[in-house]
Amino acid sequence: MPDQMSSALQKLKSDAELFLQQEVEPRELRIAGGEDPVELAAEIREVSKLAGYYYKTQPEAYGGSPASVLELTMLRELWASANAPLTRHIFGPGPGLLHQAQGDLRSNYLEPLLAGAARGAFGFTEPDDALRPTWAVIDDDSLVITGQKSYVTGGETADFLSILVNVEDSNGGKLGTAMVVVDRSAAGVVMDKTFSSMEGGGHASFRFERVRVPLWHVVGELGEGMPRALANIGNVRLMVAAEAMGMSQWAIQFVSNHLLAPHRTGIPLGDKEGVRLRYAELRIQTFAARSALYRAARLVDEAENSVNEVIAAKVFCTEVAGSVVDWAVQLVGGQALVVGHPLESLYRRVRSLRLVEGANDLLRLNLAKGDLELGKGRL
Numbered sequence: 001m002p003d004q005m006s007s008a009l010q011k012l013k014s015d016a017e018l019f020l021q022q023e024v025e026p027r028e029l030r031i032a033g034g035e036d037p038v039e040l041a042a043e044i045r046e047v048s049k050l051a052g053y054y055y056k057t058q059p060e061a062y063g064g065s066p067a068s069v070l071e072l073t074m075l076r077e078l079w080a081s082a083n084a085p086l087t088r089h090i091f092g093p094g095p096g097l098l099h100q101a102q103g104d105l106r107s108n109y110l111e112p113l114l115a116g117a118a119r120g121a122f123g124f125t126e127p128d129d130a131l132r133p134t135w136a137v138i139d140d141d142s143l144v145i146t147g148q149k150s151y152v153t154g155g156e157t158a159d160f161l162s163i164l165v166n167v168e169d170s171n172g173g174k175l176g177t178a179m180v181v182v183d184r185s186a187a188g189v190v191m192d193k194t195f196s197s198m199e200g201g202g203h204a205s206f207r208f209e210r211v212r213v214p215l216w217h218v219v220g221e222l223g224e225g226m227p228r229a230l231a232n233i234g235n236v237r238l239m240v241a242a243e244a245m246g247m248s249q250w251a252i253q254f255v256s257n258h259l260l261a262p263h264r265t266g267i268p269l270g271d272k273e274g275v276r277l278r279y280a281e282l283r284i285q286t287f288a289a290r291s292a293l294y295r296a297a298r299l300v301d302e303a304e305n306s307v308n309e310v311i312a313a314k315v316f317c318t319e320v321a322g323s324v325v326d327w328a329v330q331l332v333g334g335q336a337l338v339v340g341h342p343l344e345s346l347y348r349r350v351r352s353l354r355l356v357e358g359a360n361d362l363l364r365l366n367l368a369k370g371d372l373e374l375g376k377g378r379l
């Protein structure tokens with residue numbers, strides 16, 4: 001049993017590798033040949049539904065067949081190791097912050113989200129110059145929201161935003177945080193600007209000017225906003241770590257091919273000892289980081305408290321991937337930085353992983369707190 005993978009997991013992996021070869025790679029070639037990427041992305045969603053991957057991120061109650069965290073980790077890593085943009089469309093949308101939504105919230109937002117009929121985006125980050133974090137005041141059976149969210153991925157095309165707010169009663173009494181669903185088209189929601197980041201993501205910043213939403217738009221209970229955001233973020237962080245490890249593997253394979261190929265000096269770069277030392281380091285770091293990733297995934301599946309281990313995996317895997325891709329560029333040389341080279345775009349994409357889903361140094365602080373103040377975490 002290599003890598004302590006059960007035979008079922010090994011079968012899932014070999015089937016998924018075949019799916020990449022038969023369904024994703026030919027369509028990537030068609031995109032390179034000038035065909036419409038949007039149409040081919042839609043095709044990938046359809047073939048993924050047939051193969052069952054699409055439903056692995058969706059709850060059973062909505063027709064999904066959710067995979068274990070270990071399975072999802074393995075698949076995310078595998079998709080990323082293909083370094084193929086179409087792999088983004090293999091998994092269907094997950095419930096994210098709405099995972100326990102009930103009643104109208106469930107029928108009006110969660111169900112259309114999972115069916116692919118509506119898009120949601122998440123607003124947590126606030127501008128550096130915000131005078132006060134976004135707040136909401138209870139007014140009868142409504143919340144009146146005021147504030148800003150500065151970095152909402154997919155905000156421009158989202159139908160609704162899930163945002164974190166601080167709630168007050170009508171006398172200014174503090175009631176804690178809440179996660180609230182706000183229609184992007186609601187009166188008082190102002191999209192200030194749209195922008196893109198270097199890895200290719202599209203984002204928007206929003207102002208909320210006394211936006212009135214009914215109280216049933218609160219996900220869960222008032223006061224539960226931050227714990228809900230954090231409960232959801234753990235698995236997302238693990239998926240970031242898995243993506244980082246897929247990127248590392250792709251970069252190492254690329255470097256390996258380059259080192260074995262002829263070089264203008266007459267000696268392949270892979271025959272030079274100094275280069276071999278660098279190359280070995282990429283493999284050692286990736287081996288260690290993948291071990292951490294899979295150990296963390298298994299702990300999550302055991303339903304043990306694994307917040308600190310997931311943080312450790314996210315921080316370590318994203319930093320290793322940053323270093324691996326950086327060294328891959330160095331070993332391949334100037335060609336790797338030519339715009340359009342696959343390492344050039346990987347270099348831009350890997351950078352964002354150290355900031356998304358919690359800046360790495362803030363996660364380090366959380367990990368230290370988990371140990372020193374709460375007695376949580378393993379070595």
Ligand SMILES: Cc1cc2nc3c(=O)[nH]c(=O)nc-3n(C[C@H](O)[C@H](O)[C@H](O)COP(=O)(O)OP(=O)(O)OC[C@H]3O[C@@H](n4cnc5c(N)ncnc54)[C@H](O)[C@@H]3O)c2cc1C
Nearest residue numbers: 122123124125151152153197201352355356357358359361
């Ligand atoms: C590609 C991408 C997509 C994103 N998508 C979303 C999204 O959909 N929704 C959303 O809400 N946000 C999103 N973000 C924003 C992201 O969550 C934030 O960038 C991240 O949480 C860091 O917050 P910040 O940018 O405000 O930096 P700051 O919080 O200002 O921190 C900047 C740096 O200061 C240091 N620092 C700050 N505080 C401390 C401290 N207490 N101790 C030690 N060091 C500290 C750290 O080095 C940190 O990296 C996205 C960001 C990126 C890059």
